[in-house]
């Protein structure tokens with residue numbers, strides 16, 4: 001082994017996972033990164049809020065924390081009152097089409113500054129045609145969980161998805177609505193099983209000392225939702241690790257003994273090998289800019305949809321009072337070949353502050369409807385369903401003359417029918433647990449808006465042009481490993497990031 005440092009591009013979930021694995025092997029690592037951070041003013045505001053007791057926060061304090069998120073432009077996700085973690089579409093695309101909802105990040109920690117923190121492993125049956133199996137990923141799920149907190153508990157979902165055992169894990173307390181629903185789902189377990197439906201408590205990448213302050217969708221004031229920047233801070237304490245924020249990679253070339261990276265500031269950096277985890281859009285841009293003739297790279301999406309449901313039972317206490325979190329509360333998996341050959345994954349959200357606002361904005365034009373809609377919002381539970389990429393659209397990317405990307409949509413004619421079958425099955429099953437699904441109000445997300453997207457340079461046992469080998473090396477290259485979702489062979493419905501991290505850790509561990 002040479003003692004020249006390896007280069008990791010990106011400090012998102014993929015980048016920090018690969019860096020952890022490389023350091024564990026005794027390698028030295030240079031991390032090149034966009035490196036944007038929360039502005040000092042916003043960080044001061046966060047720290048000031050975190051220094052106070054949530055029990056003392058009145059409505060005005062909460063509203064003040066939430067206001068910037070409500071005011072964020074369509075398609076953008078804002079946390080901590082800042083846009084540092086998400087690039088606007090026009091920064092990445094030359095002529096952003098209206099349907100395009102995926103965004104890149106140039107932040108330290110990438111999109112994990114914004115994520116919903118839902119974590120599940122993949123299921124062997126969903127990756128049966130991959131060149132790696134769940135047994136290849138399992139030790140890396142465990143290694144990642146040494147630095148990624150996983151809250152949750154051993155339940156039916158662990159039986160369905162045994163790739164990451166949950167023994168010894170502790171859940172964060174579900175909201176009272178979710179507790180009541182889980183009891184009903186458990187009671188109806190046998191009839192749900194007959195529909196191929198399995199339910200359990202959600203698993204979130206949240207520290208166990210969650211304060212249940214309910215501000216999760218606006219940026220956790222206590223920084224208890226894991227973000228890759230937390231692990232980056234640990235990495236930076238290692239003398240074998242060096243970090244270069246603002247080092248934007250534009251392209252690369254390989255020679256017989258090195259890979260040379262070109263940076264936006266005009267400098268270059270060479271190393272024996274590089275691990276590219278810039279997020280699927282930026283990774284595509286770097287790949288397209290580095291190959292003669294450019295060509296096209298095709299992303300595969302995991303289509304998602306929202307299904308609102310009304311609970312039949314009365315709440316003992318209003319769900320917007322007391323302490324609770326607003327991350328996904330429950331997971332429901334549909335394992336039914338007549339719906340899909342793959343698992344359909346659903347995340348259930350109980351009351352959050354968006355519900356009444358959205359209902360009033362959409363249906364509250366008539367006088368006196370606001371109190372009615374507010375009461376309805378307190379009985380609303382929303383399922384977010386995700387499909388496997390086989391049933392979802394594709395997004396073709398090519399390089400625009402100015403170095404940004406252009407995107408075109410390759411719509412999947414089957415998506416609507418599969419979504420309809422999945423929501424129908426969900427509605428039927430949840431009916432057994434006291435929920436009335438409002439299927440007429442179900443709506444699919446725009447392409448890319450799930451942020452469960454990738455499989456653009458899929459790993460294969462014998463990769464052809466446009467593919468990569470089982471260590472994420474694109475065909476024709478030997479020194480570049482793709483460690484983000486670009487190299488996944490497909491996008492199963494269960495959450496993406498935990499598996500991206502496990503795969504990046506696997507590649508960092510095994511790369512020759």
Ligand SMILES: Cc1cc2nc3c(=O)[nH]c(=O)nc-3n(C[C@H](O)[C@H](O)[C@H](O)COP(=O)(O)OP(=O)(O)OC[C@H]3O[C@@H](n4cnc5c(N)ncnc54)[C@H](O)[C@@H]3O)c2cc1C
Nearest residue numbers: 010011012013014034106110111116117118249279484497
């Ligand atoms: C609102 C939202 C909610 C989500 N919820 C969930 C969820 O609940 N569960 C789940 O599994 N996933 C979720 N995701 C998806 C999740 O955030 C991503 O899967 C994950 O962040 C991808 O990690 P990554 O490291 O591959 O890329 P990113 O997080 O995009 O990180 C990319 C990194 O590369 C750096 N970079 C970018 N371009 C360059 C360049 N040219 N040169 C150098 N460095 C560069 C960036 O600074 C950054 O550090 C969500 C995403 C969003 C936006």
Ligand code: SF4
Nearest residue numbers: 210211213214216220
């Ligand atoms: S409820 Fe959400 S915002 Fe509040 S401490 Fe827990 S994770 Fe953070």
